[in-house]
Amino acid sequence: MNLSELSREFVLHFGEMGSRWGINRTVGQIYALLYVAERPLNADEIAEALAFSRSNVSMGLKELESWRLVRLQHLPNDRREYFSAPEDVWAIFRTLAEERRKREIDPTLSMLRGAIMATPANEADRFAQKRMKEMHDLIELATMWFNDVQRLEPETLKQLMKLGARVQKLLEMKDKLKVVTGAKAQGR
Amino acid sequence: MNLSELSREFVLHFGEMGSRWGINRTVGQIYALLYVAERPLNADEIAEALAFSRSNVSMGLKELESWRLVRLQHLPNDRREYFSAPEDVWAIFRTLAEERRKREIDPTLSMLRGAIMATPANEADRFAQKRMKEMHDLIELATMWFNDVQRLEPETLKQLMKLGARVQKLLEMKDKLKVVTGAKAQGR
DNA sequence: TTGAATTTTCAGGAAGTTCTGAAATTATAG
DNA sequence: CTATAATTTCAGAACTTCCTGAAAATTCAA
Numbered sequence: 316m317n318l319s320e321l322s323r324e325f326v327l328h329f330g331e332m333g334s335r336w337g338i339n340r341t342v343g344q345i346y347a348l349l350y351v352a353e354r355p356l357n358a359d360e361i362a363e364a365l366a367f368s369r370s371n372v373s374m375g376l377k378e379l380e381s382w383r384l385v386r387l388q389h390l391p392n393d394r395r396e397y398f399s400a401p402e403d404v405w406a407i408f409r410t411l412a413e414e415r416r417k418r419e420i421d422p423t424l425s426m427l428r429g430a431i432m433a434t435p436a437n438e439a440d441r442f443a444q445k446r447m448k449e450m451h452d453l454i455e456l457a458t459m460w461f462n463d464v465q466r467l468e469p470e471t472l473k474q475l476m477k478l479g480a481r482v483q484k485l486l487e488m489k490d491k492l493k494v495v496t497g498a499k500a501q502g503r
Numbered sequence: 504m505n506l507s508e509l510s511r512e513f514v515l516h517f518g519e520m521g522s523r524w525g526i527n528r529t530v531g532q533i534y535a536l537l538y539v540a541e542r543p544l545n546a547d548e549i550a551e552a553l554a555f556s557r558s559n560v561s562m563g564l565k566e567l568e569s570w571r572l573v574r575l576q577h578l579p580n581d582r583r584e585y586f587s588a589p590e591d592v593w594a595i596f597r598t599l600a601e602e603r604r605k606r607e608i609d610p611t612l613s614m615l616r617g618a619i620m621a622t623p624a625n626e627a628d629r630f631a632q633k634r635m636k637e638m639h640d641l642i643e644l645a646t647m648w649f650n651d652v653q654r655l656e657p658e659t660l661k662q663l664m665k666l667g668a669r670v671q672k673l674l675e676m677k678d679k680l681k682v683v684t685g686a687k688a689q690g691r
Numbered sequence: 692t693t694g695a696a697t698t699t700t701c702a703g704g705a706a707g708t709t710c711t712g713a714a715a716t717t718a719t720a721g
Numbered sequence: 722c723t724a725t726a727a728t729t730t731c732a733g734a735a736c737t738t739c740c741t742g743a744a745a746a747t748t749c750a751a
Contacts, residue, residue: 321618321628325635328614335607337523339739350638351631358698368741373699394697394749404637408645419523426516430509440509443539447513449592450538456664457596463667471671476644478674479651483659485673486666527709546728556711561729582719582727692751699746708737716729721722 318364322351326365338378341367345375346384346400355388355397383410405469412461420458427451506552510539514553526566529555533563534572534588543576543585570602593657600649608646615639 318326326347333343344365349356356364362372376398379385384407385398401407427447435441464472475482506514514535521531532553537544544552550560564586567573572595573586589595615635623629652660663670 319624319628319631321621321623322631324614325618325631328611332607332611335525341739351634353627353630370699370701370742371740374740377699396698404641408641419520423516423520426512430513433509435509436507439541440507442541443507443510443513446539453592453596456661460664460667464670467668467671471674473644474674475670476648479648480655482652482663482670483655485677486659486662488677489673529709558712558729558731559710562710565729584728695748695750697746697748700744702741702743704739704741706737706739708735710735711731711733713732714730716727718725718727720725 318348322348325351338382341365341371342375342378345372346379349385349398349400352399355386355390355399357393357395357397359395361398382414403469405472409465412465416458416461420454424451424454424458427454506536510536513539526570529553529559530563530566533560534567537573537586537588540587543574543578543587545581545583545585547583549586571598591657593660597653600653604646604649608642612639612642612646615642 326344329347330340330344333346334340338346344367345361348361348364358369358372358376361367361376362369365372367375376385379398380387385400388397388399389395390397401410427450430447431444431451433444435444464475467475478485514532517535518528518532521534522528526534532555533549536549536552546557546560546564549555549564550557553560555563564573567586568575573588576585576587577583578585589598615638618635619632619639621632623632652663655663666673
C-alpha cells in the first residue's frame with residue numbers, strides 16, 4: 316500500500332484542511348485515503364500508507380465512525396475490519412451537515428432560546444436579547460430549510476442550484492399566480 | 504464593563520463553539536461580546552469584561568479584522584479604537600461564508616483541478632481522479648450557487664427558505680411551463 | 692478451552708497553541 | 722519636538738492536543 320503522487324497530494328491537503336475544521340490532521344488524512352481508495356482498506360494498510368502508528372489509526376477510525384463518515388465491513392476469510400467511504404458524494408455532504416447540526420447548531424439554538432426567554436435585568440439585557448433573537452431566527456430558518464431541502468433528490472437539488480439567482484424570477488412568478496388565482500395566504 | 508448573567512452565558516458558549524471551528528476561544532468570546540454590546544467597545548473594556556490580558560485582546564481583534572467580522576471606529580475626543588460587530592445578521596453570515604470560501608474552498612478546488620488534470624500513472628490513479636472529479640463538481644456547484652444566491656435581498660432569501668422542500672413543486676411547474684410554451688433549452 | 696490474530700486503551704512524551712507581561716512601536720495632544 | 726497614551730510585538734510559560742508503544746482486551750479458528 317504505497318500512495319501515488321496524485322493521491323498523496325490529495326491526502327495531505329485534506330489533512331491540512333481537516334485541522335482548520337475541528338477534525339485533526341490524522342483523521343482528515345485517513346478519510347481522504349479511504350475516499351480515493353478503490354477498495355476497502357484495513358487499519359494496517361492505512362497505518363502503512365500514511366506512516367501513522369497503528370493505534371493512531373484506530374483512534375482516527377473511531378472518530379470517523381462517530382461522524383458516520385466511514386462504513387465498516389468484513390471480507391470473506393479475513394478477520395480484519397475493512398473501512399470505506401460511502402460512494403455517493405451528496406450523501407457524504409448530507410451526513411457531514413447533519414452531524415455538525417447535531418453537535419454545534421442544536422446546542423447553540425437551545426442556548427439562544429433559553430437566553431431569549433429569560434427575564435432581562437436591565438436595558439443592556441433587553442438589547443442583548445434582541446440581538447440573540449435575530450441570530451436565533453436566522454439560524455433556525457437556515458437549518459429548517461437545510462433539513463427540508465436535503466431530503467430532495469440530488470437531481471432536483473442540482474436543478475435548483477443551477478438555477479442560482481434566477482430562482483427570484485420563479486418566486487415572483489409564483490406570487491403573481493397567487494394574486495391571479497386569488498389565494499388568501501401569502502408566503503407560507 | 505461587567506457582564507450580566509445573560510450575556511456571560513452567550514459569550515462563554517461562543518467561546519466553546521469558536522474552538523470547535525478554527526477560531527479560538529478568546530476570539531469567539533470577543534466576537535460574542537461585541538455582538539451583544541449596545542455600543543462599540545475599546546480594547547481595555549473588552550479585556551476587563553472577559554478577564555483577558557490586554558495583548559491577548561489585541562491579537563484577537565486582529566484576527567477578527569482579518570475575517571472582516573468587526574468594524575473599527577473612533578469616537579470624538581477619544582484616541583482609543585472602538586470595535587463593533589456589523590448589525591445585519593445576514594451580512595455577518597455572508598461575510599463568514601465568503602471568507603471561508605476564500606481560505607478553504609478555493610484552495611481545495613484548485614488542488615482538485617490540478618489533480619484531475621494530471622496524467623494518471625495507473626488504474627488506481629484513474630479511479631482516484633474519478634472520485635476527485637465528483638467532489639470537485641459538487642463543491643463547485645455548491646459554491647457557485649452560494650455566490651449567486653447570497654446576492655439576493657434577504658427578503659427574497661427568506662421567502663425561498665420558507666418555501667423549503669416545496670420548491671420542488673415550483674421547479675416542476677417551471678418545467679411544465681417550458682414544455683407548454685415550447686422553449687428549447689431546458690435547465691441552464 | 693487455548694492461543695494467535697486483531698483491535699482498543701492508556702500513560703506519558705512530543706508537538707502545537709494560547710496567553711501573558713514586558714518592551715518596542717506608533718500616534719497624537721500640547 | 723516631547724511626553725504620554727494607546728497599540729503591537731514577542732519570548733517564553735502554561736495549557737491542550739496529538740501521537741506512540743506497550744499492555745490489555747476482544748475475537749475467533751482449531
